[in-house]
Every structure is written in C-alpha cells, then in structure tokens.
Amino acid sequence: MVDDLNPAPRLLMGPGPINADPRVLRAMSAQLLGQFDPQFRGYMREVSELYRGVFQTKNRRTLLVDGTARAAIEAALASLIEPGDRVLVPIFGRFGHLKAEIARRCGGEVVALEREWGSVFAEEELEKAVRQHKPRLVAVSHGDTSTTMAQPLTELATICRAHDALLYVDATATLGGVDLPVDSWNLDVVSAGLQKCLGGPSGSAPLTLNGRAEKRVLRRRHTEQGLRTKDDPQGDGPIIRSNYFDLAMIMDYWSERALNHHTEATSMLYAARECARILLQEGLAKSFARHALASKALTAGLSAMGLGLFGDQKYKMPNVTGVYVPEGVNADRVRRAMLEHFNIEIGTSFGPLHGRIWRIGTMGYNARQDAVLTTLAALEAVLSQEKHKVPRGAAVDAALSVYR
Amino acid sequence: MVDDLNPAPRLLMGPGPINADPRVLRAMSAQLLGQFDPQFRGYMREVSELYRGVFQTKNRRTLLVDGTARAAIEAALASLIEPGDRVLVPIFGRFGHLKAEIARRCGGEVVALEREWGSVFAEEELEKAVRQHKPRLVAVSHGDTSTTMAQPLTELATICRAHDALLYVDATATLGGVDLPVDSWNLDVVSAGLQKCLGGPSGSAPLTLNGRAEKRVLRRRHTEQGLRTKDDPQGDGPIIRSNYFDLAMIMDYWSERALNHHTEATSMLYAARECARILLQEGLAKSFARHALASKALTAGLSAMGLGLFGDQKYKMPNVTGVYVPEGVNADRVRRAMLEHFNIEIGTSFGPLHGRIWRIGTMGYNARQDAVLTTLAALEAVLSQEKHKVPRGAAVDAALSVYR
Numbered sequence: 123m124v125d126d127l128n129p130a131p132r133l134l135m136g137p138g139p140i141n142a143d144p145r146v147l148r149a150m151s152a153q154l155l156g157q158f159d160p161q162f163r164g165y166m167r168e169v170s171e172l173y174r175g176v177f178q179t180k181n182r183r184t185l186l187v188d189g190t191a192r193a194a195i196e197a198a199l200a201s202l203i204e205p206g207d208r209v210l211v212p213i214f215g216r217f218g219h220l221k222a223e224i225a226r227r228c229g230g231e232v233v234a235l236e237r238e239w240g241s242v243f244a245e246e247e248l249e250k251a252v253r254q255h256k257p258r259l260v261a262v263s264h265g266d267t268s269t270t271m272a273q274p275l276t277e278l279a280t281i282c283r284a285h286d287a288l289l290y291v292d293a294t295a296t297l298g299g300v301d302l303p304v305d306s307w308n309l310d311v312v313s314a315g316l317q318k319c320l321g322g323p324s325g326s327a328p329l330t331l332n333g334r335a336e337k338r339v340l341r342r343r344h345t346e347q348g349l350r351t352k353d354d355p356q357g358d359g360p361i362i363r364s365n366y367f368d369l370a371m372i373m374d375y376w377s378e379r380a381l382n383h384h385t386e387a388t389s390m391l392y393a394a395r396e397c398a399r400i401l402l403q404e405g406l407a408k409s410f411a412r413h414a415l416a417s418k419a420l421t422a423g424l425s426a427m428g429l430g431l432f433g434d435q436k437y438k439m440p441n442v443t444g445v446y447v448p449e450g451v452n453a454d455r456v457r458r459a460m461l462e463h464f465n466i467e468i469g470t471s472f473g474p475l476h477g478r479i480w481r482i483g484t485m486g487y488n489a490r491q492d493a494v495l496t497t498l499a500a501l502e503a504v505l506s507q508e509k510h511k512v513p514r515g516a517a518v519d520a521a522l523s524v525y526r
Numbered sequence: 527m528v529d530d531l532n533p534a535p536r537l538l539m540g541p542g543p544i545n546a547d548p549r550v551l552r553a554m555s556a557q558l559l560g561q562f563d564p565q566f567r568g569y570m571r572e573v574s575e576l577y578r579g580v581f582q583t584k585n586r587r588t589l590l591v592d593g594t595a596r597a598a599i600e601a602a603l604a605s606l607i608e609p610g611d612r613v614l615v616p617i618f619g620r621f622g623h624l625k626a627e628i629a630r631r632c633g634g635e636v637v638a639l640e641r642e643w644g645s646v647f648a649e650e651e652l653e654k655a656v657r658q659h660k661p662r663l664v665a666v667s668h669g670d671t672s673t674t675m676a677q678p679l680t681e682l683a684t685i686c687r688a689h690d691a692l693l694y695v696d697a698t699a700t701l702g703g704v705d706l707p708v709d710s711w712n713l714d715v716v717s718a719g720l721q722k723c724l725g726g727p728s729g730s731a732p733l734t735l736n737g738r739a740e741k742r743v744l745r746r747r748h749t750e751q752g753l754r755t756k757d758d759p760q761g762d763g764p765i766i767r768s769n770y771f772d773l774a775m776i777m778d779y780w781s782e783r784a785l786n787h788h789t790e791a792t793s794m795l796y797a798a799r800e801c802a803r804i805l806l807q808e809g810l811a812k813s814f815a816r817h818a819l820a821s822k823a824l825t826a827g828l829s830a831m832g833l834g835l836f837g838d839q840k841y842k843m844p845n846v847t848g849v850y851v852p853e854g855v856n857a858d859r860v861r862r863a864m865l866e867h868f869n870i871e872i873g874t875s876f877g878p879l880h881g882r883i884w885r886i887g888t889m890g891y892n893a894r895q896d897a898v899l900t901t902l903a904a905l906e907a908v909l910s911q912e913k914h915k916v917p918r919g920a921a922v923d924a925a926l927s928v929y930r
Contacts, residue, residue: 124572124803127796129559139789142558150793151555154546154727155533156871168528188729189593189770190788196770219752224769317789323558325592325729325791348623348877363767365628366593366600382876384594385543385721387729389554390794392531399528467560472786473752 132461135497136469136483137267137442138295139317139324142393143487146322149396154388158380162388166376169391172398176297176320177312177330178406179304184330185376186394188387191294191315193367194327196224198290198311201339201369202259204360205229210257210287212243214273215266216472221292225261228363233257239269239474240433240444249281259288264302265295267318268472270444270481271437272300279308288335294318297328298401299413299441299485310335316390319413319441321486322397326390331369343370349381409489413440416484416494419524423498424482426520427505427512432479441485444471446478451510453477459507464500491525536865539901540873540887541671541846542699543721543728546797547891550726553800558792562784566792570780573795576802580701580724581716581734582810583708588734589780590798592791595698595719597771598731600628602694602715605743605773606663608764609633614661614691616647618677619670620876625696629665632767637661643673643878644837644848653685663692668706669699671722672876674848674885675841676704683712692739698722701732702805703817703845703889714739720794723817723845725890726801730794735773747774753785817844820888820898823928827902828886830924831909831916836883845889848875850882855914857881863911868904895929 134140155162170184177184187194199221203209209230211222214237222234233255237243252260260282265272275291282289290311293302297312299319304312313329316322331339341359350356354374362368366384375383401409417440421431424445432444447453453470457480460466469481484494498517505512538544559566574588581588591598603625607613613634615626618641626638637659641647656664664686669676679695686693694715697706701716703723708716717733720726735743745763754760758778766772770788779787805813821844825835828849836848851857857874861884864870873885888898902921909916 123807124576124799127553127556127569127799129556129569130563130565131557132559132563134558134560136560139558139560139792142793144557147555147557147793149531151551152531152533153535153548153551154538154543154721155536156538156540156543157728159534159536159865159871161534165531165533172528189597190791192788193593193770196768200768216752220750220769223750227765227767227769229767315789317558317792323791323793324789325794346624346627348620361631363631363633364600364604364771365624365631366597366771367768384596385719385728387594387727387794388543388721389546389551389727389797390729390791393793395528395531403527461563467563 131465133466133488133493133496135488135493136467137481138483138485140483140486140488142323143321143400145400146393146396149392150389152392157386163380165391165395169395170376172395172402173328173330175402176328176398177304179330181304181330181332183336183373185372186391187327187329187372188384188390189327190324191327194313194329195221195292197329197367197369197372198313199224199261200228200364200367201342201362202288202290202311202335203228203230206231207258208233208255210235210251210255210260212248212262212273213237214242214269214271215239215263216268217263217266217292221261240271242271242273242434242437245274245277248278252281252285252287256285257287259290261290262292263295264291264293265300265439267295267442267481268475269433270439270442271433272296272439276307283308288338296439296441298409299489300439301410304330316394316397319485320397320401322393326387326394328394339369345374346371413485413489415524416489417441417443419494419521420482420484422524423494423517423521426516427502441489442481442483444479444481447480448510451505451508453480456504456508459504460500466497466500468497494521535869537870537892537897537900539892539897540871541885542887542889544887544890544892546727547725547804549804550797550800553796554793556796561790567784569795569799573799574780576799576806577732577734579806580732580802581708583734585708585734585736587740587777589776590795591731591733591776592788592794593731594728595731598717598733599625599696601733601771601773601776602717603628603665604632604768604771605746605766606692606694606715606739607632607634610635611662612637612659614639614655614659614664616652616666616677617641618646618673618675619643619667620672621667621670621696625665644675646675646677646838646841649678649681652682656685656689656691660689661691663694665694666696667699668695668697669704669843671699671846671885673837674843674846675837676700676843680711687712692742700843700845702813703893704843705814708734720798720801723889724801724805726797730791730798732798743773749778750775817889817893819928820893821845821847823898823925824886824888824902826928827898827921827925830920831906845893846885846887848883848885851884852914855909855912857884860908860912863908864904870901870904872901898925
C-alpha cells in the first residue's frame with residue numbers, strides 16, 4: 123500500500139503551476155453539496171459574479187469549464203468553430219501552436235501567422251491579416267508562458283468587429299496578474315486556468331463570453347436528448363462535435379434553468395471561488411502592481427548576477443521571466459540542484475528554447491518579495507557551485523533595493 | 527464581497543455526488559507540486575498502480591482524465607471512434623442516451639438498442655445485436671443511475687472479440703461499489719468518476735485501456751507540433767477530433783517520457799489517489815459487501831414503510847435504489863423537506879421517471895448504517911407530515927434488523 127500523501131515543501135517558481143494560496147487549499151477541504159442544492163446553485167451564481175470582476179466584464183455568461191486551462195481553450199474553439207470556418211491564429215510561442223492545432227481538430231481552416239519566439243506582433247500586422255484573410259475567428263494568446271511575451275490587444279477587437287470575426291483570447295498566463303479588461307477591449311471570448319496568477323490548482327477553467335459569441339454558439343444548440351423541452355429552441359447550425367465542451371449546454375447548466383450536463387466539480391468550484399475572492403479582496407490594480415514589482419525585482423537581481431534576459435523586454439509578462447542559461451552551464455543540472463538543495467522549482471522551456479533559457483515565475487501567491495529573494499539567492503549559490511562566476515550577494519541586494 | 531465558504535452539513539443520499547470521505551478532502555488540502563517534479567511523477571505512477579487495483583486489471587495504461595466522469599466517457603469515445611465507425615449502444619437509461627449522443631458527435635454511426643427503463647438486456651440480445659450489426663465499438667453502461675439498474679456484462683466481451691469489436695464500459699456508477707473485474711471480463715476500456723462509490727469529489731475520471739484498445743488509439747497518434755520527436759511514431763489513422771481528449775497524447779503524458787499535454791490537475795490527482803488508497807485499504811470485497819448490505823437494509827426499510835421499489839430488483843445496483851413516490855404525494859416537496867429539515871438530500875429522476883420515483887444512494891463513504899437509518903427515519907417523518915400514512919418506526923426497525 124502506498125504511503126500518506128506528503129509532498130515536499132516546494133517553492134514553485136516556474137511558469138505554473140505555482141503554489142496555491144493556502145486559503146484556496148483550505149476551501150477545497152470543505153464538504154460537498156449536491157449540484158442542484160439551492161446553496162450550491164448560489165455558489166455557482168457567486169462564482170459567475172466573482173469572475174465578472176476578475177474578467178472586468180458584465181457578460182452574463184461567465185462560468186467554469188471543468189478541466190484544466192486547455193479544456194476551456196478547447197471548449198471555446200469547439201463551440202465557436204464550425205467545420206470549414208477560417209481561423210486566424212497569431213503564433214508567438216508554443217501556446218499559439220496549441221490553438222492552431224485544436225482549431226484544426228475542430229475542423230477549422232487555420233491561417234497561422236508566426237513570429238520569432240521572444241517577440242510579439244504589431245497590432246497593425248494582425249489587422250492587416252484580418253483584412254486579408256477575413257477569418258470567422260481570431261484565436262490568440264494574451265501571454266505565452268513559453269516565451270514570456272504578452273501580445274498587445276487593445277486595438278485588435280475593433281478590426282475583428284469591422285470584419286465580423288470573433289476574437290478569442292487565451293488568458294491562461296495572465297488573468298489576475300496583468301490587466302485584461304474584457305469589456306473595454308471588446309474581447310468576445312476569454313478563458314484562463316487557476317494555476318497561474320489566480321493562485322489555485324489546475325483543474326478548473328474560468329471562461330466568459332459576450333452576446334456576440336453567445337449568438338454564434340446558440341446557433342449550434344442541440345440540447346441532449348431526454349433533457350430537451352419546448353423551452354429549448356434548437357439551433358440550425360451544425361452540431362458541436364463535443365458534448366463535454368458544448369458551451370450551449372454548459373451555459374444552460376449554469377443558467378437559472380440548471381439543465382443537467384456534467385456533475386459540477388464541486389471542490390474545484392470551491393477553489394475557483396476562493397481564488398477570485400482573494401484576488402478581488404486584494405484588488406485587481408494592487409495585484410497587477412504586485413506582479414509588476416516582483417518582475418522588476420527579479421529581473422534586477424538576474425541582471426546584477428550578469429545573466430541576460432530573454433526576449434523583447436518591452437513586451438515581457440510581469441509574471442514570468444526568461445533568462446539565458448550562461449555559456450558552459452548545464453541548464454537541467456542547475457534546475458535539479460535548485461530543487462534538491464533548496465526545494466525551489468524553476469522552469470525549462472520548450473522546443474527551440476529548451477536548455478537555452480530558464481523560466482522563472484513570479485505569479486499569484488508567489489509574486490512575493492520573500493519568494494523572489496530566496497530564488498535569487500538559491501540560483502546564485504547553485505551557479506557558483508557549478509563553477510559559473512557570479513558576484514556574490516549582488517542579486518539579492520539589487521532585488522531588495524527595488525522593493526525598498 | 528461574498529462570504530466565507532460555509533456549506534451546510536448535508537448528508538448526500540442521492541445518486542451522486544455523495545459526501546466525500548473526509549480523508550479525501552484533507553488530501554486535497556496538501557500543497558501543490560510541479561507536474562514534472564520527480565515526486566509528482568511518482569504520485570502519478572502510484573495512481574496508475576492504485577487504479578489497477580480498483581479496476582482489477584494489469585493494464586499498463588491506467589490513468590486519470592482531468593474532468594468529470596463525462597470527460598472520460600468522451601475521451602474514450604473520441605479516441606476510439608473514427609468517423610463512420612459503427613457503434614452499438616445498448617440504452618437502458620439516460621446514460622445510454624448520453625453515450626449514443628457523444629458517439630454521434632464523434633462521427634460514429636450509432637445503432638441504438640433500447641430497453642424499457644427499469645430493465646436490462648439479456649446478454650444474448652446484445653450478442654445477437656453484435657452479430658447483426660458488426661459494430662467497431664460497443665459502448666455500454668455498467669450501471670445506469672437514472673434507472674438504478676446494472677447490466678450483466680460477463681459474456682459480452684467474448685462475442686465482441688469474436689467480431690473484432692471493442693467493448694467500452696462506463697462504470698461511473700459502479701466502480702468501487704460493485705464487482706467489475708476488468709481483466710477477467712475482458713473489458714477493453716473502462717472509465718469512471720470519483721463522486722459515486724469512490725467517495726471523492728467530481729472532477730477526475732479514472733480510465734483504463736488494454737492493449738487492443740491502445741492499438742486502435744495509437745493508429746491515430748498525432749503528437750502535438752513542437753513536442754514531436756523521432757521517438758514518436760505517428761499513426762496513419764484519422765486524427766482524433768479533440769486535443770484534450772486525445773488518449774494517445776494523454777498516455778504519452780502519463781508515460782515515463784512525460785510528454786507535455788495538459789497541466790495535471792494536482793489537487794484532483796491527490797483526491798483520486800486517496801479515494802483508491804482508502805478503497806484498497808478496506809479491500810474491494812469488503813466494499814462490495816458493505817454496499818450490498820446498505821442496499822439490503824435500505825430496501826428493507828422502504829418496503830416496511832409500504833413503499834414500492836422501482837425496476838427489476840434482480841438487476842438493481844446495490845449503491846442506488848429507486849422507490850416509487852406514493853400516490854398523492856408531491857415528490858419535490860418531500861425532497862425539499864428532507865433537505866430543509868434534516869439536511870438530507872435524496873434524488874429525483876430524469877425524463878419518464880421524473881416525479882415518479884426518488885433515487886436514494888447508499889454509496890462510497892455514505893454506504894453506512896447510520897446514513898441508511900437516518901435517511902429512513904427522516905423520510906418516514908416527512909411522509910407523515912405530508913399526510914401519507916406510514917407505520918411509524920417500522921422502516922428503521924427493518925433496516926436495523928438487516929444490520930444485526
């Protein structure tokens with residue numbers, strides 16, 4: 123028989139998951155309620171309202187998809203893309219490739235725009251592509267943790283609207299840590315996960331959609347047989363190819379009608395509720411500032427150590443930083459020593475960047491001074507042990523002076 | 527701002543979710559680990575091994591799908607059904623309809639066999655249908671909570687093998703509470719959820735598949751771009767229409783190669799691990815006996831109250847019981863009074879059975895003497911308040927004498 127669960131006290135400073143706020147973990151230890159219990163339906167309404175705050179939206183349809191962040195991406199794309207639809211996917215990192223791939227699996231005709239990793243698109247480039255390709259949907263990451271870059275998105279919605287394209291934004295990497303005002307930027311559908319700036323575990327994925335997107339989804343509403351009544355106008359669009367990710371059904375489940383679909387993941391809903399509650403108690407602006415400050419301190423420390431920062435710093439997300447592995451240093455051995463000697467996890471990267479950069483997160487619960495300082499001190503010690511010359515103490519001093 | 531989470535202390539005696547074992551809730555309050563942390567990969571291996579015990583299988587591919595029970599159903603069907611495949615779905619309740627619907631959305635040509643709710647198929651009927659329709663896949667519920675019936679499955683696999691059909695069994699309702707020896711019954715793919723006999727929260731779905739099923743899935747392996755290496759032989763079958771539910775990728779993620787896919791839902795994995803650990807500590811045979819005894823006590827109590835049991839009792843699942851609402855009694859008002867005065871939830875039913883039967887669960891953590899007795903006492907009191915004449919005290923006495 124296996125032992126009691128006893129995870130090591132890691133400080134998770136990678137690109138996510140990061141440590142969950144202990145208050146979120148405690149919320150998950152609350153006993154369950156039935157999914158149609160009036161109190162539970164009240165909690166669902168509260169979750170919708172809390173995430174309206176987090177997403178800065180008035181969207182009625184603000185809900186959770188029961189799965190990881192990737193589940194919400196697929197729910198959005200599967201419900202919005204009708205087979206044959208042209209879908210424009212700007213790719214500036216791994217999670218752009220992911221959206222292109224999911225869109226293709228959903229039957230979309232994908233037009234992929236690629237930028238070198240470490241850069242982002244000028245909004246004019248995206249606007250030009252929308253004009254040229256006239257997609258039905260544009261699917262883009264706000265931030266891509268694989269490259270640490272955040273794509274400016276303030277203007278894109280306007281051109282999408284002018285060309286009747288919907289705009290889906292994958293905010294997994296940024297929601298709660300970086301400003302993303304869904305309504306004032308006119309974003310049609312936005313989704314995220316809990317395991318980054320929201321300070322929760324992976325496994326529940328907040329999603330919001332506005333009236334324009336809802337209309338396109340409802341065109342494809344095919345209520346499950348045995349649940350359908352005369353009150354359910356069925357759409358004349360092609361059926362969504364997934365039942366689990368059918369946003370028309372998920373919206374009906376979350377609505378006052380509470381039409382049965384999946385069995386809501388109770389404990390993860392408790393977690394999602396607590397994540398949003400903690401964030402809104404702090405205040406969005408304060409959280410954004412806290413993330414920005416942690417990033418400033420971390421990058422100051424890394425620079426003081428003589429390490430090079432990856433990518434166009436103008437567009438770097440504040441919650442994750444790419445840093446070059448110095449010449450002659452084995453990237454994975456450093457990560458292993460950080461983990462084994464300091465219980466600190468930092469990230470590697472994917473594809474072209476694997477072994478070339480580390481990724482250090484300062485997000486959610488871990489966007490904290492002590493976490494930044496400890497990570498810098500540990501990295502300095504490990505690099506020294508690896509015979510890479512670093513000015514001792516400089517990194518922590520530099521970070522501290524940012525915080526002072 | 528919303529209040530602290532404070533769920534009422536409900537006793538959940540419906541068809542699931544039921545109360546989670548407090549040890550499972552505690553496990554979820556453990557701090558997170560990174561998904562590629564050696565300790566976490568160790569926990570994943572333990573989860574596979576534990577669920578091999580629960581599923582009574584040696585299947586190497588025994589893993590979790592990150593979503594509710596329905597997510598695993600869809601992962602199985604989306605990965606096994608190639609567009610145009612004939613799929614035989616025996617329907618003896620709502621969850622048969624669900625599988626037929628998901629199979630259609632996956633592009634399957636569904637042959638649906640229907641039986642009246644409250645009955646099951648004779649295995650010979652199913653065998654005849656396999657011979658006649660020659661499906662590529664048979665997708666069937668083991669137990670269907672909507673009707674409380676369990677389908678005998680000991681012979682079906684033999685005929686499926688003879689006709690080169692795969693057999694998928696949805697064991698959401700039964701796993702852990704009713705014997706389902708995956709290997710000795712030759713079931714190809716079986717999935718479940720945590721929220722019934724396993725005594726956990728909804729949101730993680732154990733799934734096991736054998737070599738025959740794996741072969742059919744790997745025919746369709748299309749590793750995500752950017753992760754693909756020469757070590758990944760790609761299949762020549764049609765791409766699976768879902769990324770999230772692509773079992774080829776999920777198997778690679780769970781394998782020693784740990785190929786990136788979703789970010790494993792850490793807390794739900796902790797929960798799933800604890801559910802299986804508790805069950806195996808008790809022992810499968812003891813758990814099955816505990817469920818059977820609870821059912822015997824509950825049905826004795828209900829009968830002593832003069833209430834009629836729904837469906838063919840020979841095939842009733844031990845973990846959920848359908849009971850007719852007596853003439854002149856408002857089913858929903860009784861449920862509401864049970865909830866408001868006793869904090870006890872019992873279930874209604876779907877479609878043709880809504881308002882006609884209640885469903886009372888005795889499963890997982892709640893397959894306990896005290897839970898059965900309390901529920902019977904409360905139901906008796908509420909029925910009396912509703913002016914339905916019941917012999918006072920008879921139900922509890924009858925249940926107690928079963929337990930003695």
